[in-house]
Amino acid sequence: MTDAKTKIDETNQANDVVLYMKGTKEMPQCGFSSRVAGVLNYMGVDFADVNVLADEALRQGIKDYSDWPTIPQLYVKGEFVGGCDIITEMTLSGELDALFEDNGVTFDKDAANKIREANA
Amino acid sequence: MSRTQEIEERLRAAFQPSELLVRDDSERHRGHAGYQEGGESHYHVVIRSAVFEGKSRIAKHRAVHEALGKTLMAQIHALSLDLGT
Numbered sequence: 001m002t003d004a005k006t007k008i009d010e011t012n013q014a015n016d017v018v019l020y021m022k023g024t025k026e027m028p029q030c031g032f033s034s035r036v037a038g039v040l041n042y043m044g045v046d047f048a049d050v051n052v053l054a055d056e057a058l059r060q061g062i063k064d065y066s067d068w069p070t071i072p073q074l075y076v077k078g079e080f081v082g083g084c085d086i087i088t089e090m091t092l093s094g095e096l097d098a099l100f101e102d103n104g105v106t107f108d109k110d111a112a113n114k115i116r117e118a119n120a
Numbered sequence: 121m122s123r124t125q126e127i128e129e130r131l132r133a134a135f136q137p138s139e140l141l142v143r144d145d146s147e148r149h150r151g152h153a154g155y156q157e158g159g160e161s162h163y164h165v166v167i168r169s170a171v172f173e174g175k176s177r178i179a180k181h182r183a184v185h186e187a188l189g190k191t192l193m194a195q196i197h198a199l200s201l202d203l204g205t
Contacts, residue, residue: 030152031149031152032198032200067182068181068182068185069185069193069194070198070199080178082177082178082181083181084200085181085200085201085202086177086178086181089177089205090177093205
C-alpha cells in the first residue's frame with residue numbers, strides 16, 4: 001500500500017490530469033474507462049493514463065487512496081474528481097469545463113459543446 | 121433474498137427514497153469482464169432522496185457505497201449511479 005501510495009502521489013504531482021483506468025487511453029479494456037478516456041480525448045485534454053490492470057498493487061492501491069471502490073478515477077491537480085458517472089454528469093452540465101478552467105487545464109471548448117449538443 | 125432485493129432493501133432503509141430503481145443490467149454485459157451466469161453483476165441504480173440534498177456528487181456516491189456495505193460492493197462488478205443533481 002505504501003509503495004502504491006507513493007507512486008500515486010508522484011504521478012498526481014507530475015501530471016495536472018491523471019486518469020487511473022483499465023487499459024490505456026488508446027486501448028481501454030472496460031466500457032467505463034473507455035467512456036471517460038473518450039471524453040478527455042475528444043476534448044483534447046492532455047492527460048496521463050495509468051493502466052491499473054498492469055499493476056495489481058496499484059489496482060487496489062488507487063481504491064484505498066481515494067476511498068473509492070471503482071475504476072476509472074479522475075484526478076485534477078491531485079484532487080480526486082470522480083468516476084465514470086460523475087465525470088459524465090459533469091461533462092454534460094459544464095462543471096468539468098469550469099473545473100479545467102479553474103485549474104488552468106487547456107481543452108477544446110467547441111468539442112465539449114459538441115458532446116453536450118449530441119446528448120441534449 | 122436475491123442480490124437485487126438486498127440492494128433495494130438497503131437503499132430504501134438508508135435513503136427513504138422518493139424514487140428508487142435498481143436495474144440488473146448484467147445481460148447487457150454478457151461476455152464482458154465480470155459477467156457471471158445468472159446476472160446480478162452489473163447494476164444501474166436511480167435514487168431520488170431528500171437525504172442527498174446539499175451533498176456533493178462524491179458525497180452522494182460515497183453514501184450509497186456505504187449503505188450497500190463492503191461485502192455487497194465487492195460482489196457487484198459494476199454499479200452505475202444516477203443520484204440527481
